[in-house]
Amino acid sequence: MGSQILDQLKRDKILDLLKTGKRIDGRALDEQRPLVIETGVIPKANGSARVKLGDTEIITGVKIQPDKPFPDLGDKGILICTAEILPLADPNAEPGPPNEEVIELARVVDRGIRETEMIDLHQLVLIENKSVIGMFIDSSVIDSGGNLFDACSYASVAGILSCSVPKYEIKNEVPVLVEGVTSKPPIKTLPVSVTMARIGDYIIIDPTRDEESCMDARITITTNSDGNICAVQKGGSDGFTAEQLLQCSEMALVVGRKIRKQFEQLM
Amino acid sequence: MVKIMTQLMTEDGIRCDGRRLDELRNISIKVGVLKNADGSAYIEFGKNKILAGVFGPRDVHPKHMANPDSGILRCRYHMSPFSVTERKNPAPSRREIEISKVIKEALQPAVILKDYPRTVIDVFIEVLQADGGSRCAALDAAAVALADAGIPMRDLVSACAAGKVADRIVLDVNNEEDQEGQADMPVALMPNMGKITLLQLDGMLKPEEFKTCMQTALVGCKRVYEVQRKALMEKYFQNGEQ
Numbered sequence: 001m002g003s004q005i006l007d008q009l010k011r012d013k014i015l016d017l018l019k020t021g022k023r024i025d026g027r028a029l030d031e032q033r034p035l036v037i038e039t040g041v042i043p044k045a046n047g048s049a050r051v052k053l054g055d056t057e058i059i060t061g062v063k064i065q066p067d068k069p070f071p072d073l074g075d076k077g078i079l080i081c082t083a084e085i086l087p088l089a090d091p092n093a094e095p096g097p098p099n100e101e102v103i104e105l106a107r108v109v110d111r112g113i114r115e116t117e118m119i120d121l122h123q124l125v126l127i128e129n130k131s132v133i134g135m136f137i138d139s140s141v142i143d144s145g146g147n148l149f150d151a152c153s154y155a156s157v158a159g160i161l162s163c164s165v166p167k168y169e170i171k172n173e174v175p176v177l178v179e180g181v182t183s184k185p186p187i188k189t190l191p192v193s194v195t196m197a198r199i200g201d202y203i204i205i206d207p208t209r210d211e212e213s214c215m216d217a218r219i220t221i222t223t224n225s226d227g228n229i230c231a232v233q234k235g236g237s238d239g240f241t242a243e244q245l246l247q248c249s250e251m252a253l254v255v256g257r258k259i260r261k262q263f264e265q266l267m
Numbered sequence: 268m269v270k271i272m273t274q275l276m277t278e279d280g281i282r283c284d285g286r287r288l289d290e291l292r293n294i295s296i297k298v299g300v301l302k303n304a305d306g307s308a309y310i311e312f313g314k315n316k317i318l319a320g321v322f323g324p325r326d327v328h329p330k331h332m333a334n335p336d337s338g339i340l341r342c343r344y345h346m347s348p349f350s351v352t353e354r355k356n357p358a359p360s361r362r363e364i365e366i367s368k369v370i371k372e373a374l375q376p377a378v379i380l381k382d383y384p385r386t387v388i389d390v391f392i393e394v395l396q397a398d399g400g401s402r403c404a405a406l407d408a409a410a411v412a413l414a415d416a417g418i419p420m421r422d423l424v425s426a427c428a429a430g431k432v433a434d435r436i437v438l439d440v441n442n443e444e445d446q447e448g449q450a451d452m453p454v455a456l457m458p459n460m461g462k463i464t465l466l467q468l469d470g471m472l473k474p475e476e477f478k479t480c481m482q483t484a485l486v487g488c489k490r491v492y493e494v495q496r497k498a499l500m501e502k503y504f505q506n507g508e509q
Contacts, residue, residue, distance in 0.1 A: 004335075004336060100364050100365070103364045103368075104365050104368055104369075106361075107361060107362075111469055115468075115470060115471065117471075224471070227474065228472060229468065229471075229472050229473075229474060230468070230469070230470065230472070231468055232466055233466075234369070234372075234463070234464075234466040234467065235368075235369070237372055238376045238462075239457065239462035240462070240463050240466070241462060242463060242481060242485065245466060246478060246481075249477055249478075253474065
């Protein structure tokens with residue numbers, strides 16, 4: 001329980017700095033940490049990315065294989081994003097079934113990519129109601145330095161952008177892989193997730209691990225290339241005012257544009 | 268797409284269940300419906316039928332979860348296997364675990380946990396029948412159950428969703444609108460403190476629509492608050508008067 005005293009001391013220090021307009025790592029309140037994206041890091045996967053957002057590091061692999069469609073969605077391919085925190089990534093992470101934080105992380109990353117309609121799932125249908133292409137985007141946190149939501153989202157998007165989708169031919173109603181022929185995935189838009197934390201009266205973007213340990217509340221907003229807001233998740237044990245949330249939505253759009261430029265270079 | 272839109276809304280803005288754009292479904296709340304729980308509530312919100320029971324403050328098990336400086340809040344949102352069209356596996360799904368977490372975080376700012384170090388307050392929510400907006404209805408019942416348990420609170424928590432259906436912003440999205448509509452935004456508000464403690468969105472909204480949608484949901488939250496308040500008054504003050 002000693003960590004609670006430490007967290008309180010950290011909070012006092014972080015809040016004192018915020019009052020003078022500074023953050024513990026010297027960033028501006030609305031400044032993200034540098035984002036480094038490397039793709040094609042796992043050649044056995046159909047797409048992959050290694051992403052560093054400050055001290056947070058993620059590896060994402062995309063696997064593509066024929067699958068049966070969901071019963072009520074026979075005209076759409078399958079897209080599933082997952083995320084996990086590996087035990088080597090965090091002293092508090094434990095092997096075994098995922099806890100509620102990890103489940104929330106995976107679902108928020110999935111929601112961002114699904115709700116922006118990044119991929120045209122209609123183009124992943126092989127035989128309507130029978131056979132479709134499934135894309136499985138699995139992210140592993142390998143070093144946990146705060147803001148896993150954005151880092152996993154960026155790694156998932158980068159992994160998808162780096163994908164080579166294998167070609168399947170239908171023979172006797174069964175999909176058969178055509179060797180050596182691939183195409184780019186059907187991308188419609190680029191989702192960008194932006195997470196902000198509230199500490200006292202201050203809203204900061206891209207919180208570090210220390211900032212997260214003492215934040216009051218958190219908000220993750222995902223926007224698409226047209227400047228629409230497509231997914232939101234509030235977290236943390238306190239709330240926001242309506243004005244703060246509108247301010248956050250504007251910040252998400254502005255920061256989103258910068259990150260989207262970085263994604264465009266991967267296309 | 269056009270076919271779906273005509274089903275969801277008529278041209279003069281009447282929705283598939285006959286409501287206007289800014290109309291809530293029927294809500295009724297009963298307080299103190301369980302004998303064993305320290306506090307409880309039953310809500311009917313449209314076709315949602317949800318029970319909430321609160322136990323505590325009480326000893327924490329497992330013990331290592333206890334916090335020497337403050338009480339802790341735990342929350343379980345669970346759907347009965349018979350609550351939806353296709354039988355639901357009774358084991359908690361990933362969706363239910365996520366909803367349990369966001370409901371806990373929506374209630375936490377309202378509960379004065381500092382007064383009860385080393386203890387836990389457990390909130391159990393059972394969705395007996397599910398309709399659209401079950402997380403909001405569950406949250407509304409849970410907040411009333413916490414108040415019924417006599418737990419000191421800074422404010423109630425009132426929740427309601429808004430969304431986008433057939434290109435228009437609507438209040439209180441029902442099941443059909445949730446499935447076929449363009450956006451769903453559940454919001455929870457501490458009405459007297461003006462603090463938003465839950466906000467989620469899936470769908471697609473322009474920035475102006477995001478603002479309108481949030482404001483629409485907040486109006487809904489305030490109307491829900493009146494129903495919650497009246498339900499508590501009915502139990503604790505005869506004739507609904509203080």
